[in-house]
Amino acid sequence: MITQERYRTTVKELLANGSIKMAIGYRLGSTPDRRRPLFIRTSEEADQLVLDSTCMTNLSGYLVTEGLLSDEKKVGIFLRPEGIRSINILAAEYQLNADQIVIFGFDSTGRDVRPLDGRNVGEFSKLLNEIKEHPLQIVKEPLHWRIEKMNAKERFDFWQEEFSRCIKCYACRQACPMCYCRRCIVDSNQPQWINTSSHTLGNFEWNIVRAFHLSGRCVQCGNCDRACPVNIPLRLINQRMANEVLDGFDHFAGLSPTQEPVLASFKKDDTETFIL
Amino acid sequence: MAKIGVFICHCGENIAAKVDCTKLAAAMGEHPGVAVSVEYKYFCSDPGQESVKKAIRDNNLTGIVIAACSPRMHEATFRKACAEAGLNPYLCEIANIREQCSWVHTDSDMATEKAMDITRSMVEKVKRNNILQPIEVPVTRRALVIGGGIAGLQAALDIANAGQEVVLVEREPSLGGHMAQLSETFPTLDCSQCIMTPRMVETAQHPKIRLLTYAEVESVDGYIGNFKVRIRMKSRYVDMSRCTGCGDCITKCPAKKISSEFDCGLGKRTAIYTPFAQSVPNMPVIDTASCIYFKNGKCKMCQKSCQLNAINFEMQDEFIDLEIGAIVVATGFQIQNTAVYGEYGYGKFPDVITGLQFERLASASGPTAGKILRPSDGKEPQNVVFIQCAGSRDPSKGVRYCSKICCMYTAKHAMLYAHKVHGGKTHIFYMDIRAAGKGYDEFTRRAIEEDEASYIRGRVSKVWQENGKLMVRGVDTLLGKPVTVVADMVVLATAMVPQSDAKEFAKNIGIAYDEYGFYNEAHLKLRPVESSTAGVFLAGACQSPKDIPDSISQASATASKVLALFSKEKLEREPVIAINNEATCAGCWGCVLACPYNAIEKKDIRDRSGRLIKQVAFVNPGLCQGCGTCVSFCRSNSLDLAGFTEKQIFAEVMGL
Ligand SMILES: Cc1cc2nc3c(=O)[nH]c(=O)nc-3n(C[C@H](O)[C@H](O)[C@H](O)COP(=O)(O)OP(=O)(O)OC[C@H]3O[C@@H](n4cnc5c(N)ncnc54)[C@H](O)[C@@H]3O)c2cc1C
Numbered sequence: 050m051i052t053q054e055r056y057r058t059t060v061k062e063l064l065a066n067g068s069i070k071m072a073i074g075y076r077l078g079s080t081p082d083r084r085r086p087l088f089i090r091t092s093e094e095a096d097q098l099v100l101d102s103t104c105m106t107n108l109s110g111y112l113v114t115e116g117l118l119s120d121e122k123k124v125g126i127f128l129r130p131e132g133i134r135s136i137n138i139l140a141a142e143y144q145l146n147a148d149q150i151v152i153f154g155f156d157s158t159g160r161d162v163r164p165l166d167g168r169n170v171g172e173f174s175k176l177l178n179e180i181k182e183h184p185l186q187i188v189k190e191p192l193h194w195r196i197e198k199m200n201a202k203e204r205f206d207f208w209q210e211e212f213s214r215c216i217k218c219y220a221c222r223q224a225c226p227m228c229y230c231r232r233c234i235v236d237s238n239q240p241q242w243i244n245t246s247s248h249t250l251g252n253f254e255w256n257i258v259r260a261f262h263l264s265g266r267c268v269q270c271g272n273c274d275r276a277c278p279v280n281i282p283l284r285l286i287n288q289r290m291a292n293e294v295l296d297g298f299d300h301f302a303g304l305s306p307t308q309e310p311v312l313a314s315f316k317k318d319d320t321e322t323f324i325l
Numbered sequence: 326m327a328k329i330g331v332f333i334c335h336c337g338e339n340i341a342a343k344v345d346c347t348k349l350a351a352a353m354g355e356h357p358g359v360a361v362s363v364e365y366k367y368f369c370s371d372p373g374q375e376s377v378k379k380a381i382r383d384n385n386l387t388g389i390v391i392a393a394c395s396p397r398m399h400e401a402t403f404r405k406a407c408a409e410a411g412l413n414p415y416l417c418e419i420a421n422i423r424e425q426c427s428w429v430h431t432d433s434d435m436a437t438e439k440a441m442d443i444t445r446s447m448v449e450k451v452k453r454n455n456i457l458q459p460i461e462v463p464v465t466r467r468a469l470v471i472g473g474g475i476a477g478l479q480a481a482l483d484i485a486n487a488g489q490e491v492v493l494v495e496r497e498p499s500l501g502g503h504m505a506q507l508s509e510t511f512p513t514l515d516c517s518q519c520i521m522t523p524r525m526v527e528t529a530q531h532p533k534i535r536l537l538t539y540a541e542v543e544s545v546d547g548y549i550g551n552f553k554v555r556i557r558m559k560s561r562y563v564d565m566s567r568c569t570g571c572g573d574c575i576t577k578c579p580a581k582k583i584s585s586e587f588d589c590g591l592g593k594r595t596a597i598y599t600p601f602a603q604s605v606p607n608m609p610v611i612d613t614a615s616c617i618y619f620k621n622g623k624c625k626m627c628q629k630s631c632q633l634n635a636i637n638f639e640m641q642d643e644f645i646d647l648e649i650g651a652i653v654v655a656t657g658f659q660i661q662n663t664a665v666y667g668e669y670g671y672g673k674f675p676d677v678i679t680g681l682q683f684e685r686l687a688s689a690s691g692p693t694a695g696k697i698l699r700p701s702d703g704k705e706p707q708n709v710v711f712i713q714c715a716g717s718r719d720p721s722k723g724v725r726y727c728s729k730i731c732c733m734y735t736a737k738h739a740m741l742y743a744h745k746v747h748g749g750k751t752h753i754f755y756m757d758i759r760a761a762g763k764g765y766d767e768f769t770r771r772a773i774e775e776d777e778a779s780y781i782r783g784r785v786s787k788v789w790q791e792n793g794k795l796m797v798r799g800v801d802t803l804l805g806k807p808v809t810v811v812a813d814m815v816v817l818a819t820a821m822v823p824q825s826d827a828k829e830f831a832k833n834i835g836i837a838y839d840e841y842g843f844y845n846e847a848h849l850k851l852r853p854v855e856s857s858t859a860g861v862f863l864a865g866a867c868q869s870p871k872d873i874p875d876s877i878s879q880a881s882a883t884a885s886k887v888l889a890l891f892s893k894e895k896l897e898r899e900p901v902i903a904i905n906n907e908a909t910c911a912g913c914w915g916c917v918l919a920c921p922y923n924a925i926e927k928k929d930i931r932d933r934s935g936r937l938i939k940q941v942a943f944v945n946p947g948l949c950q951g952c953g954t955c956v957s958f959c960r961s962n963s964l965d966l967a968g969f970t971e972k973q974i975f976a977e978v979m980g981l
Pocket residue numbers: 471472473474475476477494495496497500501502503504507509510511512540541542655656657658659660680681684730734737824830864865866867871872873874876
């Protein structure tokens with residue numbers, strides 16, 4: 050509660066003195082444990098701000114809305130550490146200018162919400178490096194360990210089973226802040242590489258392509274699997290890819306706004322020298 | 326409407342023996358869009374090509390598929406035929422039914438089926454091919470030769486003598502490479518220095534050659550005909566415009582006990598030094614690691630002794646940027662670190678030496694003035710054992726290949742020893758004697774018959790010291806029993822291995838290498854002097870172990886390639902380049918980073934009032950090499966490769 054009140058005051062101040070033109074946060078949703086995004090432009094709107102442990106959604110995707118940042122004015126945004134990482138990636142991929150983003154960082158343990166120190170993304174680098182060394186809660190998920198123990202065949206069957214439910218609604222893509230392409234490869238039909246019908250093969254193609262496009266970029270915010278109407282544990286696939294790039298290339302997505310995308314860059318001491 | 330011609334070649338018996346060409350032709354004739362489908366014994370022959378041209382004209386074909394050998398063989402041939410018949414050459418595709426089918430299968434029916442699949446998929450592709458025009462790029466007529474060993478010298482001289490400019494970069498203070506270290510050379514036994522030094526001088530004085538010694542290639546950008554090369558001139562601390570090479574500084578330098586690299590540790594040098602007396606250029610450098618001034622700030626004896634004020638302790642590395650049209654890589658080899666052979670006691674027993682050290686002992690300009698004296702006590706050895714393949718052909722030590730020169734130089738060493746130490750005895754342990762080459766077998770026979778080298782076929786298992794003698798234990802496989810030879814000196818024919826930085830260097834200039842670090846040629850048989858990168862050629866031992874005659878031939882071959890390139894003002898390039906769809910590009914710049922040729926730029930898209938709307942990727946057609954890296958990277962699928970568009974590839978795959 051204290052954190053929420055303080056942040057309401059901060060947002061009002063920054064809006065009033067013109068440091069930010071808008072703040073993106075959370076407000077009450079349709080059920081007690083749901084929150085929906087709030088776009089604060091006025092002091093009254095700031096009073097609707099809610100900040101508690103149920104504020105899960107990574108809001109950073111809203112920042113790349115066409116035109117939002119083109120006036121070069123600053124925008125504030127409420128972010129958990131994963132969200133801060135996605136700001137770094139979006140900056141590294143030139144989708145936004147990190148200096149335009151004012152971060153209201155927070156994190157929660159149990160029902161407690163606490164603020165994170167810093168406003169500019171650069172000020173969080175210590176925190177993010179710590180997270181790299183001590184990866185997040187996801188490793189505690191029992192399903193993650195169950196899958197890790199499976200052999201290739203079992204794993205394949207597991208995912209086939211899961212993907213068989215996919216209805217190709219693309220909610221995962223819409224929810225993911227990293228899926229900002231103007232045209233997604235699934236929507237490209239000249240030629241149609243990825244089958245759009247939701248049969249097993251098509252579903253596999255889609256989900257595998259998404260996993261590859263997010264390797265080295267996913268920050269484990271969980272937007273995708275919360276969005277999935279048929280509850281496919283999507284975050285786990287991306288977690289696996291994140292582990293691969295960490296082991297293979299010592300790449301932890303979103304450490305800094307100048308981090309080179311792992312799949313587009315190569316270092317001379319990379320384990321795989323396939324480019325040359 | 327597509328009107329495709331399919332031409333099925335028998336390649337004599339090469340294809341027809343496995344693939345039923347008549348059946349294949351009939352099946353293709355049925356395929357939608359195919360107007361002509363015929364077979365012939367040799368389509369690459371003159372009448373064969375004529376028949377293709379005639380078919381194109383008579384039927385107004387819109388594309389052709391030649392079902393034959395690999396496109397590497399005859400794509401160019403048939404594209405030319407196409408152009409002559411008035412059809413855009415990029416509307417010609419090759420279906421490889423030889424290397425990828427008849428040569429690798431035994432079952433005729435299945436091979437025929439597969440040939441149909443391959444040909445059909447190319448028909449589907451060619452239907453979607455577009456007319457393309459070759460790209461013209463200007464050629465900078467200046468060659469860069471990297472490495473001033475015999476290979477580099479030869480390449481530089483050949484190119485320069487044909488009137489073209491050459492920049493020769495050598496990282497050591499002097500030209501010469503390994504050949505300058507040799508005593509006499511097989512198979513003629515002429516003095517290495519006597520045939521080497523005149524070439525070094527000629528190179529240094531050549532008006533068309535710009536010589537940069539003590540220099541290294543920092544970076545290479547660009548592409549064939551238009552490389553941008555940055556050279557680092559390491560600071561010599563000696564001003565080359567003033568120094569006359571008088572050598573006063575060298576005599577005065579108090580740091581005299583530094584082990585000489587040129588003499589393989591058998592001699593000593595000073596901290597300010599030239600590698601050897603005949604160095605070109607004959608101007609010293611200061612080795613900062615050994616210089617007393619650089620170590621503790623006091624000395625400068627050399628500076629005081631120099632009448633011409635040539636010594637400058639403040640000198641810094643400098644960079645030179647060059648525009649280059651073609652590159653010859655002639656960076657040579659090094660000898661294997663013999664310490665990996667603990668059982669032979671190299672490094673432990675001073676009288677176990679390498680072949681290269683023996684060269685220094687036998688050289689008139691060497692540390693013993695050409696007398697064979699053993700390192701431990703300076704006495705003349707009466708019994709010398711040579712161990713061949715000490716490193717080569719030994720998978721356990723990581724070298725599976727034959728170093729090619731050791732059989733010959735060991736025979737040479739035995740001869741030189743016999744000529745210098747009368748009454749001395751030599752034993753040579755060997756696996757095989759490989760002496761293929763003009764005059765080579767005669768040479769090794771001479772060592773055996775005239776100079777009484779005693780060859781023992783077998784490997785040595787151990788060398789140890791006993792009562793001041795070296796004991797060499799091996800096996801004589803012809804007699805089938807172990808032997809022990811007592812020796813005063815043991816000479817190891819160490820393997821030739823790539824330079825220790827060969828792989829790093831290759832990555833720096835963008836060429837491919839094999840598992841050892843020798844540079845890969847574009848085709849082992851057909852293109853042995855081209856590297857995998859257009860405009861970069863390979864000469865000498867950097868490509869594989871070689872002797873002098875081979876290094877020189879290859880160097881002259883690279884020169885002819887360079888000159889052929891320089892014979893034109895413009896270069897025609899394949900129009901296979903990437904193109905970006907600006908409407909869908911997300912401007913993530915992943916492709917900009919991924920492109921190994923730095924061919925992608927950021928382009929501003931503005932509205933009519935000049936306001937910046939967005940930035941997108943733009944592929945510079947002059948720089949793009951068509952590698953496709955960006956295409957596979959782009960998540961939004963915005964990039965496509967002309968000649969291999971996604972549509973074409975997709976059709977090809979679906980045609981299978
Ligand atoms: C013990 C021994 C005896 C031999 N005896 C004979 C013989 O009798 N007859 C015979 O025909 N052959 C003989 N050879 C083989 C002969 O030495 C080689 O064939 C020849 O030296 C190969 O020449 P090269 O120019 O390719 O390489 P090198 O002689 O190795 O020259 C390479 C040059 O490139 C320079 N360089 C390397 N890397 C770089 C870089 N990154 N940038 C700039 N410069 C660089 C090096 O400093 C060097 O000067 C013998 C070899 C050995 C080891």
